[in-house]
Amino acid sequence: MSSSPIIRLEGLEKTYDLGAIKVQALRGVSLDIEAGSYVAIMGPSGSGKSTMLNLLGCLDRPSAGAYYLGGEDVSKMDDDQLSAVRGKHLGFIFQSYNLIDQLSVIENIHVPLFYQGRDMNECFDHCVKLAELVGLGHRLHHRPKELSGGQQQRVAIARSLVNDPLMILADEPTGNLDSATGTEILNLLDKLNAEGKTIVLVTHGEEVAERAHRVLHMKDGAIDHEIHQRTLQHVVEELEHDSVEEPPAP
Amino acid sequence: MINAPAILLTVHLGIKSLLLHKLRTALTMLGIIFGVCSVIAMLAIGEGASYAAQQRIKALGSNNIIINSVKPDEDSVVGSRGRSRVSEYGLTYSDAGRLQTTLSGLQYILPMRIIRESVRFNRFNVPSQIIGTHPSYKQITGLELVRGRFLTQNDEIHIDNVCAMTISLAGQLFPFQDPLDEEVRVGTGYYRVVGLVREKSSIDKRPGAGAADSGKALDNNLYIPLSCARSRFGETLFRRSAGSFEAERVQLHRIILQMVDTDAIEPAERDIEAMLRHFHGKKDYEIIVPLQLLREAEETKRTFNVVLGSIAAISLLVGGIGIMNIMLATVTERTREIGVRRALGARKKDIITQFLVETVVLSLGGGVIGVAVGVLVPLLVSHFAKMPTIVTLWSLALSFGISGLTGIIFGLYPASRAANLSPIEALRHE
Numbered sequence: 001m002s003s004s005p006i007i008r009l010e011g012l013e014k015t016y017d018l019g020a021i022k023v024q025a026l027r028g029v030s031l032d033i034e035a036g037s038y039v040a041i042m043g044p045s046g047s048g049k050s051t052m053l054n055l056l057g058c059l060d061r062p063s064a065g066a067y068y069l070g071g072e073d074v075s076k077m078d079d080d081q082l083s084a085v086r087g088k089h090l091g092f093i094f095q096s097y098n099l100i101d102q103l104s105v106i107e108n109i110h111v112p113l114f115y116q117g118r119d120m121n122e123c124f125d126h127c128v129k130l131a132e133l134v135g136l137g138h139r140l141h142h143r144p145k146e147l148s149g150g151q152q153q154r155v156a157i158a159r160s161l162v163n164d165p166l167m168i169l170a171d172e173p174t175g176n177l178d179s180a181t182g183t184e185i186l187n188l189l190d191k192l193n194a195e196g197k198t199i200v201l202v203t204h205g206e207e208v209a210e211r212a213h214r215v216l217h218m219k220d221g222a223i224d225h226e227i228h229q230r231t232l233q234h235v236v237e238e239l240e241h242d243s244v245e246e247p248p249a250p
Numbered sequence: 251m252i253n254a255p256a257i258l259l260t261v262h263l264g265i266k267s268l269l270l271h272k273l274r275t276a277l278t279m280l281g282i283i284f285g286v287c288s289v290i291a292m293l294a295i296g297e298g299a300s301y302a303a304q305q306r307i308k309a310l311g312s313n314n315i316i317i318n319s320v321k322p323d324e325d326s327v328v329g330s331r332g333r334s335r336v337s338e339y340g341l342t343y344s345d346a347g348r349l350q351t352t353l354s355g356l357q358y359i360l361p362m363r364i365i366r367e368s369v370r371f372n373r374f375n376v377p378s379q380i381i382g383t384h385p386s387y388k389q390i391t392g393l394e395l396v397r398g399r400f401l402t403q404n405d406e407i408h409i410d411n412v413c414a415m416t417i418s419l420a421g422q423l424f425p426f427q428d429p430l431d432e433e434v435r436v437g438t439g440y441y442r443v444v445g446l447v448r449e450k451s452s453i454d455k456r457p458g459a460g461a462a463d464s465g466k467a468l469d470n471n472l473y474i475p476l477s478c479a480r481s482r483f484g485e486t487l488f489r490r491s492a493g494s495f496e497a498e499r500v501q502l503h504r505i506i507l508q509m510v511d512t513d514a515i516e517p518a519e520r521d522i523e524a525m526l527r528h529f530h531g532k533k534d535y536e537i538i539v540p541l542q543l544l545r546e547a548e549e550t551k552r553t554f555n556v557v558l559g560s561i562a563a564i565s566l567l568v569g570g571i572g573i574m575n576i577m578l579a580t581v582t583e584r585t586r587e588i589g590v591r592r593a594l595g596a597r598k599k600d601i602i603t604q605f606l607v608e609t610v611v612l613s614l615g616g617g618v619i620g621v622a623v624g625v626l627v628p629l630l631v632s633h634f635a636k637m638p639t640i641v642t643l644w645s646l647a648l649s650f651g652i653s654g655l656t657g658i659i660f661g662l663y664p665a666s667r668a669a670n671l672s673p674i675e676a677l678r679h680e
Contacts, residue, residue, distance in 0.1 A: 087595020
């Protein structure tokens with residue numbers, strides 16, 4: 001299951017200038033992420049995982065190093081170009097859902113396309129299909145406030161898919177949910193990954209990270225160690241294809 | 251990519267966001283509503299007042315020069331030589347003669363005697379103005395003949411006891427019968443009514459005299475031939491006032507000069523002034539030039555407009571600051587939303603557009619309501635204060651345009667502040 005890396009980080013550094021002191025939040029991270037993979041980033045507070053997420057999400061620019069997203073160097077882009085990259089190639093899922101209150105479910109799903117200059121009439125069917133995919137086909141015109149937390153997060157997932165992104169970035173997607181609902185959301189992510197979506201997830205929870213193929217443990221602004229996991233899906237694949245590939249490290 | 255449907259969608263979105271806080275939106279709009287409304291109302295009242303003034307002045311005739319006799323201050327009266335106080339002043343028949351023969355560019359000259367006296371018929375008694383004048387009065391003042399005829403040259407030559415009267419006077423004297431050919435008594439003489447007329451504008455209703463009180467009494471005019479007025483009333487007029495007794499000797503109370511065109515007015519005015527100053531020992535006359543009054547009225551109107559403009563500017567400024575204040579609060583409140591939108595691909599430009607559209611919708615909404623109320627207020631003023639008002643189209647366009655502009659100007663700062671938030675900070679905002 002190898003393909004060209006969808007993300008390549010080369011010596012990525014980020015330094016925050018706080019006036020008197022300079023804080024180095026990332027100290028030269030190099031990393032490849034293959035298309036279709038499911039990566040979890042873990043680490044204690046201050047380990048640099050938020051900075052990592054911001055850089056991966058093109059919300060911030062690195063102080064040094066290069067970041068290739070889909071073969072394109074985004075580390076030197078200006079603000080407008082970064083906005084365009086986010087709008088076209090990235091999907092975001094946040095801990096607190098971050099839906100826009102005054103918009104209905106279907107309108108919330110449509111937001112990223114709106115900023116691509118595509119109006120609702122043109123992509124209504126597409127948005128409806130995604131709402132149905134996350135099981136909210138019957139709630140199209142509800143406001144976020146009228147939905148439960150789990151339902152809101154489902155809308156957010158549909159929204160993250162609407163622009164057919166290269167990668168979905170999820171920041172603690174189950175942090176605000178009870179465990180049953182959290183599991184449902186994680187199952188949904190699993191399903192998306194199984195359909196070929198690349199997912200990068202930042203989390204504290206071991207049981208959340210367990211679902212990923214790769215778990216990157218960060219410490220002091222660098223990747224401390226990495227664990228490749230055999231997931232159920234891999235096992236099934238191996239059994240089906242009687243794979244001769246070298247299995248991922250235990 | 252901001253194209254037409256996207257703007258429409260943004261407007262739609264803006265309205266939605268504003269409707270989320272209805273009370274706040276309404277209160278914010280109030281500033282603009284009052285601003286726009288006051289601009290329109292004030293302009294309408296000002297326009298109405300100046301229009302009325304200009305109409306009155308125009309009715310005096312823009313080609314005319316009016317000379318009035320004015321009683322000089324008591325101290326400077328010279329003619330009272332010990333006799334019971336008879337004051338002698340004013341324009342004379344010789345003044346009229348001199349003006350007629352010497353003034354260049356003169357078309358008509360109209361001497362007038364104006365006597366305050368009661369007109370009686372049967373038991374009716376109406377205080378009126380008796381105006382002794384020439385037949386050309388009708389042409390020069392634009393008098394409208396309602397019935398019968400006006401005075402003629404024959405009446406003047408024969409010193410006939412005939413009169414014409416305004417219909418308002420006729421209405422009071424003859425409530426039950428036809429006034430024509432009836433005889434009314436003025437002082438000791440009887441005059442046969444030959445015509446009914448309507449005044450276009452009384453000279454005494456000059457601007458500044460106050461629109462309300464100049465009304466009815468001054469419209470009670472009775473016109474008799476000048477020769478009649480001279481021979482029947484004599485030169486000395488007596489007036490009883492509060493127990494004392496006063497007599498004045500005035501030959502002519504007013505002379506109206508009609509010039510051939512407006513260019514002749516200024517030189518003529520200088521000549522008249524020089525001539526009168528030479529023959530009159532004291533300043534017992536005044537010269538009124540309606541054209542000058544008209545120019546002054548226009549000047550006043552301009553000043554008035556500047557004052558109104560300043561008031562309008564201030565009230566809209568206050569409204570604009572109100573909008574800015576609320577929008578800044580809104581930006582803070584919606585920081586998270588801004589972060590989300592930025593993360594989902596909105597450029598700074600898109601955020602600016604979004605917030606700018608909201609302020610413009612807010613201020614234009616206020617503008618629309620303000621225009622509606624602003625049109626209503628002058629109607630109410632006209633109805634209750636009996637003042638003329640004119641709502642001009644340009645004042646609507648102006649105030650509406652300014653309200654939109656206010657929205658843009660005062661929306662720019664909050665919008666740019668929203669756009670320049672760092673997306674990361676904005677997303678982290680609680």
